[in-house]
Amino acid sequence: MKFLICVLCCVMSVSAFGAQNKPIEVKVFIAGMFEIGANQGDKPGEFQHWFERYFIDAQSMDVAGALTPVFCNKNGVCGSVLGMGKVASSSSMQAIILNSQFDFSQSYFMISGVGGIPPSQGTIADVNWGSWLIDYDLGHRWMPDEGEPGAAVFMPRQGYEDIRVYQINPALVNLAVSLTKDASLKDSASAQAYRMRYPEPQARRKPRVTVGTHIAGDTFFHGPGLSAEAQYISELYGADDYMIAEMEGVAIAQVLSRTLGTDRVLSLRGAVNFDQGNPHETTLAHLDPAPGETAGGFAETVDNIVIVGGRVVDHIVTHWADFRDGYALK
Template identity: 65%
Template sequence: MSSSTFSWLRMAGLALAAVLAAGCASTQSAAPTAASTTAAPAPTAAAPVRVKVFVAAMFEIGQNTGDRAGEFQHWYERYWRSSAPIAVKGALSPVYCNADGVCGAVLGMGKVNSSSSMQAILLDPRFDFSESYYILSGVAGTPPSRGTIGMVSWATWLVDYDLGHRWAPEENTAGAPTFMPRKGYENYRRFQLNPALVGWAVKLSADTPLADDDKARAYRLRYPDAAARRAPFVGTGTHMTGDTFFHGPGLSKQAQYIAKLYGADDYVITEMEAAAITLVINRTHGTSRVMSLRGAVNFDQGNPRETTLAHLDPAPGETAGGFAETVLNIERVGSRVVDHIVVNWPQWRAGVPPMAP
């Protein structure tokens, strides 16, 4: 090895040693002091909203306020005007909550739409539903033998119209039922809602003043049934859930047949969501605090002088009327129950209280 090579290696070694020494010094100077070893506290997550009452609507026509009201607007204007929307992944629309623990949302029309929204909301950790009551609200149809335009009904039973076998009437004995239950759906196809809770709902709301309009009054007179000709009232009965907008006396009779086949009360309301939403709630919290509230905006069949197709596709000016009044009636009736539960929360928190004789 030449002296020049040795000198170069010696100089390189000294340079490397200097770099290493500087690195060690830097590391030592960066070592944490005793004070800095205490970790900063993790940010505290906001406490979940303790939901006392959850109000579900199925659709809104436009905005939540200031235009023609759908199923949600009157609820929104009463409880959530100043509430910020809470977007929920998987739900159709935001949830709104007020300081009293009253929350609500538009879930969407139909069984899949509404139940998937409800599932997403129930599983969102920002809400605590462990003590919640539910009002599933919206417009509906009614058979003229049981109800009238503008009436409001609390469900005693929820029955799924679709879970079974169904075939064409011409492939059957004349006049015989064209529906048969299918085994395996026993726990899904019907729910008896808590009779004590239904009793409270009726007691609190039976005398609610209900709106009506002249067009609805005139329309009712097309039907000979005493129930169809009544002014709006608050009633109870079975709500039939089906994705099909069934119409006509034949399918109305079949809905009544299914209700009786399942041991439920008389069919009084046809709607599209409640049984499916209740199934979702049942899997996480049970059904003892579920209420279904519907207002009738149409009859499920035409009058005796009207064909089913004419009833489905009426001429201009031949519709029932009373829609605006019915959505107002739903909120008027339902809010009586919501407000009572919230004001008397200590008595309701652990469950439906006994009703004084």
């Protein structure tokens, strides 16, 4: 009898241990790139509004190799700040994906952050769904005066065809756009005034939800010349028009492609600056503005990102039976 009791106790202990250590089944993972200070209570960066919406009472877990802890709520929504740039963000993402505390086998990933936008394509406080993710680097460049006059100064490097461009699942992008295209976005008087410095109609309009290519570079490429080059690269790779300049998306996509695949990835970026100055200022002056000359709209943009992205996160969680096995992949 004593032996049987001991066996039962051992079985119960093992079962309890297994239950406590069962990996968290992640439905949606939200990836921010930076936070200005704390996750709540101060000036928000890319993650604070996500934290306030989903993670106030969430479990916090440290992950070796990740920049910051991962937060997970009871509904299967998790998130973390990965770090800025391709190396920092992708190394954090890899560490989190490979960590045994989580089950990402059926997860959706929301790459979320800010970026720059060409004034010919959009305006400050726009929120853009990425249809393609492109690496601005992985090529050869030279000074314009060292090539043919007026010709492009970029040539793709051979051998990187599979990692320099990723198309986001079109069905998932179309769903995200349909769920959010009528979202009421925030704006500000300072952003409205700043827009008027630009002559382009797209730059002067009110913010809205758009879709297009996100191009990531570790260098902060800027100015009309490099903006045109980014568009050239998009066309060269057969992608949609270049809409957002950022620093991480394609690197995170590469990590996911090696581990889980990219069919469940979304990229959402808010435009906090134009990628070039207005016709009356130099590129350097635009990069290093005088006091009072900085673009407005940052606070409204990071709020808009979550207003838009939160609709999709909530939709996936609410209709999990339709998404568990992969949207439009069944």
